[in-house]
Amino acid sequence: MLSQLWSPLLLLLAAALAIAHTVNVRPHVRECFHESLHRGDTMTVSFQVGVGDGGNGDIDFWLTDPKDSVLISDLKSSTGDHSFEAQHDGTYRYCFSNEMSSISTKEVSFNVHGIVYVPENQNDPDHSDPVEKEIRELADLLNAVKDEQEYIVVRERRHRNTAESTNTRVKWWSVTQGIVLVCVGVFQVFYLKRFFEVKRVL
Numbered sequence: 001m002l003s004q005l006w007s008p009l010l011l012l013l014a015a016a017l018a019i020a021h022t023v024n025v026r027p028h029v030r031e032c033f034h035e036s037l038h039r040g041d042t043m044t045v046s047f048q049v050g051v052g053d054g055g056n057g058d059i060d061f062w063l064t065d066p067k068d069s070v071l072i073s074d075l076k077s078s079t080g081d082h083s084f085e086a087q088h089d090g091t092y093r094y095c096f097s098n099e100m101s102s103i104s105t106k107e108v109s110f111n112v113h114g115i116v117y118v119p120e121n122q123n124d125p126d127h128s129d130p131v132e133k134e135i136r137e138l139a140d141l142l143n144a145v146k147d148e149q150e151y152i153v154v155r156e157r158r159h160r161n162t163a164e165s166t167n168t169r170v171k172w173w174s175v176t177q178g179i180v181l182v183c184v185g186v187f188q189v190f191y192l193k194r195f196f197e198v199k200r201v202l
Contacts, residue, residue, distance in 0.1 A: 025059065025098040025106045032095040035112065037086040044083040045094055046147045048154035049109035050161065057158060059098040059106050066090025076100075081147060107155050112141050 021061045029077050035043060047058045061080055063072040067087060072082045086092065111202075 009123055021111070022107060022109045023096070025096050025108055027101045027103055027105065028099050031108075032093055032099040033112075034091045034093045036091050037090050038138065039086055041086045042083065043086070043092070043111060043112065044081065044143065045112050046081040046150070047054065047079065047096070047108055048108070048151050049078045050107040050154050050158040056101075056104070057106070060100065060110060061094070062097075063094040065092055079151065107154075107157075109150055111150060112145075158185055 003031045021064070023031050045061075045063065047059075047061065049059050049143040049191070050067070056076075058076040059078075061077060062070055062081075063082065064070055065086075067088065069090075071084055074080045074082065096106075096108050096110070182202060
């Protein structure tokens with residue numbers, strides 16, 4: 001009984017301790033990460049994209065198995081939540097690609113959770129436990145809440161960057177307008193002064 005409870009309890013603890021990672025993906029760059037899994041393990045990768053210096057808030061994402069077969073492909077996406085079950089033992093690689101962008105750096109916040117080393121008898125109905133089921137459902141809900149919080153944080157950061165960028169542009173536009181007005185005023189003063197000086201000579 002206790003051994004059956006350890007797996008979901010560890011899952012719940014892993015979900016509670018999951019920390020979002022953030023990586024800045026520069027233009028024409030691909031950032032890749034990997035996880036070592038056993039057959040039957042489950043893993044979820046969720047991500048949100050923010051824009052560091054303008055441009056579209058999207059990125060290419062894909063995940064490959066140890067045989068380099070593409071399991072998940074999500075192109076030009078600003079957010080994603082992908083789950084899969086490992087069919088082979090080995091290293092699974094997932095990448096965020098900003099190769100299609102020429103000027104924009106993308107800020108990607110991602111979270112990897114749900115990595116569970118599944119015992120062989122997990123799928124046996126005779127070994128199912130209501131407490132284990134409830135703990136797994138609670139872990140799934142906790143992961144959903146964390147993903148939503150991360151989405152809100154990234155969305156707020158993206159809107160703040162947009163507002164700051166707009167504010168900077170408005171500031172420099174105002175400064176430029178002021179400089180132009182001063183230059184025009186000085187030009188008009190000198191031009192009119194020269195015009196009247198010529199008239200006096202005549």
